[in-house]
Amino acid sequence: MSIWKIVTPIDESQLCKMYAGDSVLLSGIIYTARDAAHRRLTEALGNNHPLPFSIVGQTVYYMGPSPTKHGEIIGSCGPTTSSRMDIYTPSLLEAGLRAIIGKGERSPAVREALKKHRAVYLVTYGGAGALLKKTICKSETVAYPELGAEAVLRLEVKDFPAIVANDIHGNNLFSDQIGKYCSAQEGS
Amino acid sequence: MKSIIHTIIISVVEYSAMRVISASEIRASVALLVQKANFELGNDVLELLKKAIQAEQSPIGRDILEKIILNASIAKTDRVPLCQDCGTAVIFLEIGQEVHISGGDLYEELTNGVRLGYQEGFLRKSIVSQPFTSRINTGDNTPPVIHAEIVPGEQLKISFMPKGGGSENMSRLVMLQPSAGRRGIVDAVTAAVKDAGGNPCPPLIIGLGIGSTAEKAMVMSKRALLRPAGQPSIDPEVACLEEELLKSINSLGIGPLGMGGKVTALAVHADVLPCHFASLPLSISFQCHSIRHAEVLL
Numbered sequence: 001m002s003i004w005k006i007v008t009p010i011d012e013s014q015l016c017k018m019y020a021g022d023s024v025l026l027s028g029i030i031y032t033a034r035d036a037a038h039r040r041l042t043e044a045l046g047n048n049h050p051l052p053f054s055i056v057g058q059t060v061y062y063m064g065p066s067p068t069k070h071g072e073i074i075g076s077c078g079p080t081t082s083s084r085m086d087i088y089t090p091s092l093l094e095a096g097l098r099a100i101i102g103k104g105e106r107s108p109a110v111r112e113a114l115k116k117h118r119a120v121y122l123v124t125y126g127g128a129g130a131l132l133k134k135t136i137c138k139s140e141t142v143a144y145p146e147l148g149a150e151a152v153l154r155l156e157v158k159d160f161p162a163i164v165a166n167d168i169h170g171n172n173l174f175s176d177q178i179g180k181y182c183s184a185q186e187g188s
Numbered sequence: 189m190k191s192i193i194h195t196i197i198i199s200v201v202e203y204s205a206m207r208v209i210s211a212s213e214i215r216a217s218v219a220l221l222v223q224k225a226n227f228e229l230g231n232d233v234l235e236l237l238k239k240a241i242q243a244e245q246s247p248i249g250r251d252i253l254e255k256i257i258l259n260a261s262i263a264k265t266d267r268v269p270l271c272q273d274c275g276t277a278v279i280f281l282e283i284g285q286e287v288h289i290s291g292g293d294l295y296e297e298l299t300n301g302v303r304l305g306y307q308e309g310f311l312r313k314s315i316v317s318q319p320f321t322s323r324i325n326t327g328d329n330t331p332p333v334i335h336a337e338i339v340p341g342e343q344l345k346i347s348f349m350p351k352g353g354g355s356e357n358m359s360r361l362v363m364l365q366p367s368a369g370r371r372g373i374v375d376a377v378t379a380a381v382k383d384a385g386g387n388p389c390p391p392l393i394i395g396l397g398i399g400s401t402a403e404k405a406m407v408m409s410k411r412a413l414l415r416p417a418g419q420p421s422i423d424p425e426v427a428c429l430e431e432e433l434l435k436s437i438n439s440l441g442i443g444p445l446g447m448g449g450k451v452t453a454l455a456v457h458a459d460v461l462p463c464h465f466a467s468l469p470l471s472i473s474f475q476c477h478s479i480r481h482a483e484v485l486l
Binding site: 021036063064065066067068069075076077078080081083103104105123125126127128129130131133134148149163165173174176177178179180181182183184 | 245246248249252255256258259262263266268269270271272273274310311312313314323325327353354357378385386387389436439440441442443445446447448449450476477478
């Protein structure tokens, strides 16, 4: 299991080297989007409307921060549960999304789409928004400001920590690791 | 006439014997509780997390637990929310029957306290007004969810719990057949935790309401989460069930944040009440590792 210092947007040669279980420290630009923004983004794609930001090769972080205190960059900013975005994810991957950051396991359809479109799913520390706040250098709203905490933000991050959960080779860290530590009798 | 005056005098005497708590004091207390709960993890929780690091075999799991503890220290020092999801504002009241609340509407002042606390603390407002169509944010994290109980005495206890959406979404009510018995409870709870996987942000506290009726069981399981983390039930039979459930849950291998490991739950808190002889209600509430609540006794 390697530790990668990665600059976003993540390039293809880097993606090939990343395996489930690897630790990454991301630096560069990432975009936030959660439930309401996903609904709008996929509606735009369905209607052949342009997206409010170019998604090709980019990284999306499932996150809606707490409000920013005066003089600060952002509030608490940990990931939200990824599975709620499962329904929207395949179409965004098809549109060129290359990396996703969230928490919790993905559906079989998303795992398949990640492999097909050569994209990675990264997991970061759920419930550690105060810690992750320290890695955000800049934040600006780029779309849907009326959604408040659910607006799309363009974040500049420095050494944002995450773990590769699903790589482009089809590995799934969740099932591997849970299988390793499970001692329950079948059927329980 | 004489008897009416006599009644009024007695009423005044009884009334004056009541303990008066002002609505404004309640509002200010709630505003403080809201912030304390969102910024500070209790020592009971921190102790359990430290023990969990010793018990955890997975290196990823241990790393996650260490980050959770570090996060708690940053949140407290910087007064930043432990988690960006500052929750639904859930309030449990224990109102002493000798208490008189003056100078305002109790529920309105609780709501005002929530509004003030979320605003002053720069806490995220996550409540939408209409759940199934427009879903417009109410802008101030109101209304709170209020559970009130009348108890003996002349004090008012307010417990505040910011309940995150990720863990709340995993809640479950199972109306078991009485024949399912204890085994049925163990199987149903273990299955619910297995299905939830990493979504509710383990390591968890599982709150259980066993017995009573469907709606009461749900409130019981949520209230059970307020117990000091890891404190067993005072009923030895229930405490034994809690222990067995914890073992069963921690054999699943889900681990911290579902990334694999031995520590999926830190504790199981079960409360039990009598029920109809045709029923065996079981309510399951999930508490994420950010075990946030704060209490005040007025």
